[in-house]
Amino acid sequence: MGGRTWVYTSDGREIRKSVYGTSWDEVHERLTALKAKTQAGVRVAGSIQSVSDFMAYWLRDVVQDRVRPSTLRTYEWLSRCYVVPLLGNQRLGKLQPPTVRSFLNRAKETCQCCAQGKDAGRLSAGQPARCCARRPRSCCQQMPSDGTIRHLHRMIRAALQDAVIDGLIPDNPARNLRLAHRYRPRFTPLTGADAKLLLKAAKSDRLYALYAVALALGLRRGEALGLRWEDIDLVEGVIFVRQTLQRLGGQLVFGPVKSDESERVIALPAPCLAALRQHRVSQNAERQSVGKDWKDSGLVFTTGIGTPIEPRNLNRHFVRLLDHAGLRRIRFHDLRHSCATLLYEQGVPIEKIQDILGHSSPTITKLIYVEVTRQSQRSSVDKLGFLFDA
Incomplete structure (x- = not known):
């Protein structure tokens, strides 16, 4: 069962949004809640572009002149190796906190050879594969460090915050996301x-x-x-x-x-x-x-x-x-x-x-x-x- 009502998107369009439920009472409750949010000025996600397209725009037109060249290189590397392969096909307007959390958890479990295409480079250079390109597959288990995942989290949070500022999404699904991670390794300084x-x-x-x-x-x-x-x-x-x-x-x-x-x-x-x-x-x-x-x-x-x-x-x-x-x-x-x-x-x-x-x-x-x-x-x-x- 379902019902529809008019809502406003984050990019200013008026659209009809559908809600569904297992009974008329449930549908009515959800429609009432959605109408109340609309009357309170809350907008729904309006962007239909993919995360991949948005990241290309963000790196090229938003953040390029805002960070140091080395930071931009790091962002481009993280986007190419992790965001685009693991999250790129998702619609920007559909991202939710669980989606972003799942993406970061998958990134933690993706070996660096696979993420960075190292095996493909070895094969094209005529060198033997060392990881998942081997047959039978044999992962090298060289997972990204906690520092890499922290950088990835910070970057995606900053990018999505700019999407909010641009009116592409109503709120930032990575803003309040907290991940379990080990503390920084302690360094013993020179005496x-x-x-x-x-x-x-x-x-x-x-x-x-x-x-x-x-x-x-x-x-x-x-x-x-x-x-x-x-x-x-x-x-x-x-x-x-x-x-x-x-x-x-x-x-x-x-x-x-x-x-x-x-x-x-x-x-x-x-x-x-x-x-x-x-x-x-x-x-x-x-x-x-x-x-x-x-x-x-x-x-x-x-x-x-x-x-x-x-x-x-x-x-x-x-x-x-x-x-x-x-x-x-x-x-x-x-x-x-x-x-x-x-x-x-x-x-x-x-x-x-x-x-x-x-x-x-x-x-x-x-x-x-x-x-x-x-x-x-x-x-x-x-x-x-x-x-x-x-």
Whole structure:
């Protein structure tokens, strides 16, 4: 059994909508509720375009000039590998919270070889399949990380919110969606002794100054590689963080820093200032040695011929340095975490650490970057030792 009534869609059209039930009483109840919502100004979904078409429009016309190039690349990758294959055929106006939740759960269970078409690429290159393209099928079980799913959730929530703003749907089905996920893995920062070993091992390296400023100032990898000599005042002893260097779309690209707060001015500690002055002398010597083959990029940290340093090459160089120092392998970005923790242990207020790292909120600094070490905890609780004095 069913009935129909006139309603207004989110894009301003007046249409007749049908409701159904197992009895006339149920149909009447649903019709009455629908009419009440219409009279209260509540509109029904009006968009008949697919999620795939909307995502193409959103990436091209809405979000392109609103985010950093690296973020846009991530969004395009997430849309191509997960949204379009798993949700693309759905009508935008029909999306409901259970639909979005089911999509995210399916994404968590889709191995990366399948999602990213790695096996298809291997086969076209004449290489043997390693995953579901094998016969019999044998999934590699390399599922996306929790971080990937969090990024996917944030992106689809932002995209659907823009659909609401554009009047394509009445509300955002991903807005209040909560997913079960593991907490971020805790990182054990370098201790003061570890940091000294690292700097000692790097002392004779041509990139010693890079590691010194990265550890002492918490610079991101792209920020360090994007530094120009015009960004450093060797007289006043300050550094201006203004741009980054990243690999995007197969080429090295200079771009803006992560946020407005990330564009910052930091005072250089005396050892870092001395290291940078010596680095400039060494770079000038390299320039003289190379001669006409030197590529003058204006960058502080370059290859031996003056060109920008490939970010992945810096990662490899960093791993070799850690091995040489006898330290455990960590990410280059973990120097930033270590900087925050070491500053905190020296009694530097969170707000000051926030300014140095370029965070928008001290909460981010405290929750994500500062790790309270056991030694710091012990020195704190030992302050109550007087309670046990005889």
